[in-house]
Amino acid sequence: MDINTKYTPKTWPDHAEQVTLEGKNKFVGIWIFICSDIVLFASVFATYLALKDSGPSGMDITAKELFGLELAFVMTMLLLTSSLTSVYAMYHMKNFNSKGVLIWMGITVLLGLGFLGLEIYEFYEYTVHEGFGFTHSAFSSAFYLLVGTHGLHVIIGLIWITGLIIRNAKRGLNLYNAPKFFAASIYWHFIDVVWVFIFTVVYLMGVLG
Amino acid sequence: MMKGLKKWRLFSLLAVMTVFLSACGEEYISTLRPAGAVGKEQFNLLLFSITIMALVVVVVSVLYIYAFFKFRRSRQGEDYMPKQVEGSHTLEVIWTVIPIVLLLILAVPTLISTYKLGDVAAMEHVDEDGNKTALTVDVTAKLYWWEFAYPDLGIVTAQELVVPTGEKVYFNLKAADVKHSFWIPSVGGKMDTNVENINKFYLVFDEESEGLKDGVFYGKCAELCGPSHALMDFKVKTLAPEAFDAWVASMQATEGQIASKDSTDLGEATFAASCLGCHAVSSVTGMPAGAAMGPNLTTFGDRSHIAGFLEFNKENLVSWIKDPEEYKPGNLMTGAYKVGNNNPDELSDEEISALADYIMSLSVEK
């Protein structure tokens, strides 16, 4: 594959991200990685459920009292929307519109940053104002580790996508970077998938008690 | 006819296996010479499964040795080109179905026994007066020693479990520091003592331990728990029900027994000064199970071993008190007091000798 080949919208192949062997490898590779991440999150989730509300004798903070829904709702909306914007980016990639890819990826990053900001704010509130720090109890450790692992994925995703944007801002689309954008977008969707479970299991079911 | 023959083979195999296996090991520690209903049931499962497994191994080996000798290249000729067969559905089905059948046969007693041995409902049964009908022992495993409390009898002992024969004895198992596992090989299988919950199970002791080599069954810690895991042994004394009741009565009678600082006995006085903080000399302590810092020494004179594994004599006891670390690395008695002949706050040789005499005299049986 030649990185210098210049494409036009007309010569740009369908499924540009998968026409080269490297592209196929990236595509399959990111999926297998996601499979392993599924089990990773399952383990952390299972631990969270086992340790929910448990702490030293006399612990007074429970999920029911701790969690609010407003913030979780806003965060969910931000992340869901960012999923859609990255689909838009992929749409523009299909049409060989590299500007569109960059812009929509950029919006995705902004939404992701918003999500991350709210998450940090939430952690700050819990730690400082509620006295619910990481070492407070088994429950707090499990909570921060579960949500934090997701947050870490968000951070990695943001760095990755930002890197791609900076790196490819000037060179347009080609068969070398198309798979990279595509893999990053799949990864980003996966982050959203995990969040769907987090808001359901941690926040919604937490509020139910 | 065929069936009869097979059965006959199975039984003779079983018989040979029984004879062979039960010749193995010492009576007071071997799982192959079970001395209680639970152990017997597990031994029977062992025989049963080992028979099936022997059958499998024999069949595989015969097939394989036959194939190997028959189809050597030296016999087939250097240029012989075997037929390249792909497989055979009939054979596939046979060697899928037969193992499944064997495993189903094995699964039935497995399931029955699992539920049977896991059934501790009787622990909660009470008679008309509200007294528990079954004997329960609270076992607390601690770094390298065992505490046995009898909550319904109000007594505590350590290192040597005393139980009556002929009835189900129920156990509440718990660890005070790290995880251990409670195992009396010749009486029945083990169960872990966890730190966060209480495990329950039962054992049955059918034989009196009187006639055994040291007069006791051997118990082991079966979960790695630190440097002295290998030495975290305990002993089990099984008594006929009347003897057990007598033992309980004399244990209960030690209520209020205490070592006094003002005693004329140097051993007792030293003990009261240096040791009483951790070691009780009364079996009725009123402490919650697992709270004691060191083994209860009320029955020390009746022990067969020191610290669970050392031969019981004064020499060993003196050396133990002088330097427990030497015997059980990492134990929690080390460093709790000072040994030496210089300062008044150090235990001198004379004091230690007196101490040894004193604690060896503690007994409920003599």
Next chain:
Amino acid sequence: MSSVAIGNKKGFGATLWDYLTTVDHKKLGNMYFFAGLLFFAIAGFEALLMRIQLMVPNNDFVSAGLFNELLTMHGTTMLFLAATPLLFGFMNWIVPLQIGARDVAFPFLNSLGFWLFFLGAVFLHLSFFMGGAPDAGWTSYASLSLYSPGHGIDFYVLGLQISGAGTLISGINFVVTIITMRAPGMTFMRMPLFTWTTLIVGALITFAFPPLTVALFFMLVDRMFGANFFDHTMGGNTIIYEHLFWIFGHPEVYILILPAFGLFSEIIPVFARKRLFGYSSMVFATILIGFLGFMVWAHHMFATGLGPTANAIFAVATMAIAVPTGMKVFNWILTIWGGSIKVTVPMIYALGFIPSFVAGGVTGVMQAVAPLDYQLHDSYFIVAHFHYVIVGGVVLGIFGATHFYWPIMTNRVLNEKLGFLTFWTFFIGFHLTFFIQHFLGLMGMPRRVFTYQGDQGWDLFNFISSIGALLMGLGVIFLVVNMLLSIKSKPLNTSDYWGDGRSLEWALKTPVPFYNFKQTPLIRGYDPYWIEKHEGNKEGMTYAEPVGDIHMPNGSILPLIMSIGMFIAAFGSLYHPDGVSWSVPVIILGIGITVACMIIRSFKDDLGFTVTKEEIIATEESLYGKGGNK
């Protein structure tokens, strides 16, 4: 870039640099193999020390604390740092050849995987010199490992975390390679069994390592950053650790045994000169074993007190695994049935494997009988079981495959006489060591004891067992001598060394050029090379393309530097609980190095290089003389 420097001798510095930067699957295969061998010797040596200590009752050859360290390091090293890398060595070497690929899917990650594994392993072993090795057993159960003072457990957690990341990366890499890079015509159902087992093992690694990562990470934050996952006074629960560990741990044992099954499935047909019997059922059984492997973890926890329902379910699920395994055993026997068996060194390993493994497998089924396992658990019976399956299965597989693939890997051959001598010493030693341990267990001897009192009826058997272990050590020494002698011997420059090769790798002439096949072969059926041979194809293979330019990946030093970054970060967090001021900066520095490498990597397009047709022809001639590979 396209250096055709093969043939002309390189200086030491250049060779070293080559190995530090290589992404070639064959060189990485060598590196995995020799690193694995090194750790096998270390761990085996630790085993010998343990056996010497246990030779007689009340021995004081090693202290209690040291024994626990040896025990832990023996188990950990053998499983993670010896057996796994040795198998990875074969996977790296053979799988791309078997499927006709030029390299693996992600050569850069392949190298990263190796370096992470290796530096994690080195980190773990540094513990011996830096205040004590881990001492809570290879399982490192939470209550004891939280209690354990010093840094031993921290070394364990961090070392395994790093090398585990390497293993995970390599596992995913193999999966992708096998999915996307098979030569034209190589459908899934034409893949050789070793490739199949590698695929399934890759999947097992993909699914099993995350729970280990999570468990170790919980342990890490508990010990180093004050979290409370396993501290029961703070609401934590140590049983979670046990579950997570075994959700990983049980698949791990199949990660070890499945490749060995694959290797034997390659060896047996060659020396029986007969197609593998029941290929499709072998594939099916492999998949089934892999899948069921995830449903049985609690059989290691029968004595934990999960209650009869859990024990019953897991007991039955465990027994089920005997069925697919049995299918495999019978298929192997039926492969030699009606064949023409030549007893070579690889074959004798295969022949020794069958009864040994079956004996180990059936004791596994006995342990699956939950009520019986209350007696067997944590006794020497378990030690006997798993050494029977591991040594009798995995180690015999590795040794057999070493002899089998040595001609491809080194272009030399191992001495046959010495090979047989190795086999018999090791094999007899193995049965002597471990058969008798079944009885020790039944006679009430717990495992993981640093000593035992005399007169419990165990003295003689322990003595015999230790003698056996010494014999095994002798066997290993013979093997090492054989390898050293062989390296000095004359190159073979041949193909199909054993004469009855069936799968693709035997079509290649040795030494294998760095691009493997100069033309991608066309696969026309199962056992492609056998097919071509028996249709009288003089070319060796039918090819899918004319000789043309070959595109190959560039080497890179970055994987090594990235791994060093993780290594440095690990030191920072190791000393974090000591409250030293430099710990956090060092963590940041280490991670910074790694991230910087990633940024460099992503900001420099790595397009690989092209080997032109002329260069290929020149290489072939320098390797095989005029005419090249014919």
Next chain:
Amino acid sequence: MGHDTHIHEKSVAQHEFDRRKNAVEMRKQVVNFAIMILFTFIAFAVVVADFSPYFIKPFILLLAAVQVVLQLYAFMHMGEKHASHIGTINTFVWVGAIIAFTVFLCFLTIIWW
């Protein structure tokens, strides 16, 4: 590796057709997105509305499951037949999901006290 890409110029008609196809597909994605948002709303709403937990818990879990399947098959293209090796990928994902689910279920039922 490598020489598997040659440049192929589409006809105008083909090009126009592909663009339209992409646009239609994108509209479908927007609909999918709307459904997800709707589901999220419903999930939050039933919790806020304080129905019986016996109803809410399974219900919101179901909503979550549907959302996830939508994400996987719509946004992440798991349903696209011509994507490379998608069958194998599907197998892997579902096996992963089954394993994850088993772990989950066991922790919630038989192995926990």
